[in-house]
Amino acid sequence: MSTSIAEPMSEAPIPTHAASERHSESGAIIRDMTIGFADGMTVPFALTAGLSSLGSSKIVIIGGLAELFSGAISMGLGAYLAAVTDRDHYKSEEAREREEVLTKPGAEKEECYEILDGYGISREASQSVVECLTRDNEQWIRVSPE
Template sequence: MPQTAHIERHFTVGETIRDIVIGMSDGLTVPFALAAGLSGAVSSSSIIITAGLAEIAAGSIAMGLGGYLAARSDAEHYASERRCEQQEIQEKTEAEKAEVRDVFISYGASSCK
């Protein structure tokens, strides 16, 4: 009997969805709070709407810049750590082999040389 190939589909945009959800929840809270506060102090709805839109624009810029800088610093940190590890492999080969062996042993792999 012929069998159909098993194809696995995985959700790969988890971090993007997480960032969108966090950004929207954070980004919508402040404009609503601002509008609620201004509605008690100001009688003109156009001022309230203008202030809310200005806050949305400023918040979007701040959140986007913060996300960009965080991602950039993560990438720089990773590159720096990778360079250090590559240098250690060249200069301290046996110590690095022992380090990798210890990691695998901690995962339950049997020790072999």
């Protein structure tokens, strides 16, 4: 049995674009670490430089360590509060979208068309997609603009 060049030699499925392409999911972590490192190093150096003028290495070391610990606590608390705020905002927006899907389905459907129009997809081309999305409220809510 001969195979042409266009046919694969094995029965294994050809990987799709999404399956064959890998993306990093740690961008936010790297960003936070970079900002934290820059901030965490700048202040202790400035503090220890200022304390070094006192002439006591013991004060410089204790002051530097105290600043490192207090800075770590401060940065950690700030990151925690930012994450809690983001979570609360998301839950609030999701609840609002759930309410609007139930009480104003026409306006919410129109928002779907507007979102797709923002990607350059005409109303006619997006009609079947919007119809599929609006059949399932959970999928419909996930497409909300917020």
